[in-house]
Amino acid sequence: MKSVTIYSAVMVDGGAPLSLHEMAYLCEQHVDWVVSLVREGFVGIERDALPSETSPDHWVFASAAAARARQIARAQRDFDINLDAAALMVDLMEEVRQLRAQLEVYQR
Secondary structure (H helix, E strand, O other): OOOOOOOOOOOOOOOOOHHHHHHHHHHOOHHHHHHHHHHHOOOOOOOOOOOOOOOHHHEEEEHHHHHHHHHHHHHHHOOOOHHHHHHHHHHHHHHHHHHHHHHHHHHH
16 A cells, blocks of 8 residues: 655745734634734734734734744644643754754854
């Protein structure tokens, strides 16, 4: 029996802002999940685009926030862990990448 692996990709314009609903779609999650990410401080909204007292329906996200949110969603799904643990895992993976980059600079 043959094994089939399906990969998907979503192209995001680095300069184009994303709405709350677009962010949820890209992460394959519900809007409430994205709101939780923001409220917990795991993903930020573009502060210069909106006043802080606006409703979530008016939030604007940068593409970097979308990439981070997708990583959190993937970790949560793949490891069957809660949101806090998934965000911590993504933070630690980013820190390891940064440390490896610094190490490469010092080894030259």
